[in-house]
Amino acid sequence: MTIIQFPKDMKWGTATASYQIEGAAFEDGRGLSIWDTFSHTPGKVVNGDNGDVACDSYHRYEEDIQLMKELGISVYRFSVAWPRIFPNGKGEINPKGLEFYHKFVNALLENGIEPMCTLYHWDLPQALQDTGGWANRDTVKAFVEYAETMFKEFNGKIKKWITLNEPLCISYIANYVGAHAPGNKDLQLATDISHHLLVAHGRTVQKFRELGTKGEIGYAPNTTWFEPFSNRLEDVEACYREIDHQVRWFMDPVFIGEYPQNLVDWFKEKGVELPIEKGDMDSIQQPIDFLGINYYAGQIGRYKENTGLFDCEIVEMGYDRTDIGWPVYPDGFYNVLSYVTERYGNVPIYITENGACYNDEPVSGTVKDAKRIKYLQQHLTALSRVIESGVNIKGYFLWSMLDNFEWAEGFSKRFGIVHVDYNTLVRRKKDSYYWYKKVVNNNWFEY
Template sequence: MGINGFPKDFVIGTATASYQIEGAVLEGGRGASIWDIFSHMPGRILNGDTGDIACDHYHRYPEDIALMKEVGLKGYRMSVAWPRIFPQGRGKPSTAGLDFYNRLVDALLENDIEPMITLYHWDLPQALQELGGWGNRDTTDYFADYAYTVFNALGDRVKKWNTLNEPWVSAFAGHYIGRHAPGMRDAALAVQVSHHLMLAHAKAVEAFRQSGRDGQIGIALNLYPMYPASPSEEDERAARFADGYHNRWFLDPVLKGTYPEDMLAIYRERFNAPDIRSGDMELIGRNPVDFLGINYYFRKVIRRSESTDILQLNEVKPEGSEYTEMGWEVWPQGLLDLLGRIHKDYQDPRMVITENGAAFKDEIIMDGVVQDEDRIRFLQGHLEAARQAIAEGIRLEGFYIWSLIDNFEWAFGYSKRFGIFHVDYGTLERKWKKSAQWLKKFIEENGLN
């Protein structure tokens, strides 16, 4: 154990995603993704924003890596854009696309920053969407081929991988709620897509094992500790269902190789989905992860409702709590509760916080530095929860802050700022925030650089 309670090899890093920062959507032979199409649909994104330019990381990555190095970050979680590698989603890989990520990985390693690559952070090639997208079972095989190509190209240097980022969002926000690409509102399709994503995950893990590359592979799930709004039986039951919908529906197949029986019964009764074919669960079960990635932002407090939502529940916002610009409650205890629950219920898996961070207004600038004391308090609280989890024997191995730089925040466009570095979207200039200065000092004081 290092000083101040963190293991000496504990990784503190930052996280980003390709569509949110890269821009250069027409360069290097890149094909269109579902987010290119969705973001250009009128009324879908706040202010009509798109990721066409984003933060121009495609050209400015040396500058961004220099910022990481100056802070003392030892890890960088990034995603590869599938349509940069396969512009049509399949076929022959793009040399230009692979060259870009080769240059990026090399530059990270030259600066003593370890890359963690996410293969899928929501930018499905539009050509595959036109064949049915994640509703088409064939997409799981195309994903496995893409994954194998990336493992083969980068796996001699990259040792940490995520298959998918937040499959709940891809499935339900994208196909049931409709606020994310591809913008559909079909509950049965969303449930089927969730199963195809679990199949794609398992096939990618299998491809990694077959590639002969050494390293670790996991998945990043967006998870929420669930708290009933009252001790009533109705609220307790609603919180249990919410846990199944958000958490167990993905935790169980990833860590146990099965779907939770209560949720399977609900989905089959209401939607006659998912269609699970012979051999599917065997495939999922025989491809365990090396670690579980957890994206934690806030807790959910649940009350029973008679609404027409899938699970007939309402989320309650506790009075007196602090909330971020996203309307998310600041609740570090939830991270500790969540880690403890997974440790207990899923046989002590290795875990990494693959995302944690907050959006605030970031309006006050003094001496060229954005004064974001609220973000510093947020990070202090959650890093302290991580330290406490480690003290309690939980196998937590890293903490990646969302995000390195302000970026395209999906349906919110450029209106929400999560970065520890400020981006001027007119000039693309990067500017230090006080949180980045604080993090540099934190890393030094804890011997994590």
């Protein structure tokens, strides 16, 4: 057995997102989001599932917080539903929305759990989508106004803020691949949105500083790692185009002040250009207090013409796969964290999402999810390696606290360490909950 030890000041947490767990979609003045519209459109979500009720955490948050307290976590990452605060995206504030999040944050604090708030985890108010959504620069302005409201309202109460979760998904997965709301399939549109998101992020950081808000602010891009099948230049370049799109496209502008030229040229050949306006890059390149990293899987890739967006073919290597079909590739976790640090310096990093989908159901009242535990062991071991290599890891948020609405997969995929029966909404701790509890409380585990 090997002991995997973590630093004494390591923060352990879990994470969720508003549309995936809250429910109460039509209560207390909440406006419609693009995910309400998308999930109610036939054929968009597996089994026609939607987040109308989800885990009903809007009504059951006290029970969920007790599960967190028993788990022993010191910090919890959640997101605010923008349409609960501004039902139309801007204009009139909904006081009941603010009241709910005050009650929720107060309950966290009373139970010794620090809140980390994500301002945008994909539930754009439908009213803003109706006027162009993130393709319209007015949405950037509306987002900054929404963020300002939250900063003022929760100043001193919430001290860790994330502007955006996974801008790649918001832009390219939702507006080029079309798998997420609003479901467009337009490369220029997706590229426009990717830039506007970074402008929104930067201007929100500027507003945070301008207001003198107490605490720290960052953002949470998703990452992957593509290992070249061979050392042939074509394979290496193909893999780095994939890495660069997930990592550098959304990080270089923030840390370096420019987009990766290889991808700018690549898109230009496809007739796609960035909609950069005067002052945009200065706004984006605001110093942040920490970087959130979401990581689930990596791949082996090689060059193949006309394959995907970047001429990169995924090579099947026989790796174990989770129940959502993603390869289990912990070396990719080590590699991407090392790469980010080598490129951007000693930036403080929180692992804002990492976890696995396994659809184990209760048997005689218990949920034995041994594969999830193995996944966590492998990835936390990789995390320990990068910490010992000098990467500045501040904390780890397991995704997810609860089984929940898994976007286009509906309720068919389970990521939680707490099982949710979607008929009765009964919560049941899985074996992985008890395993993670030991890690959180001991700061080490045996592997």
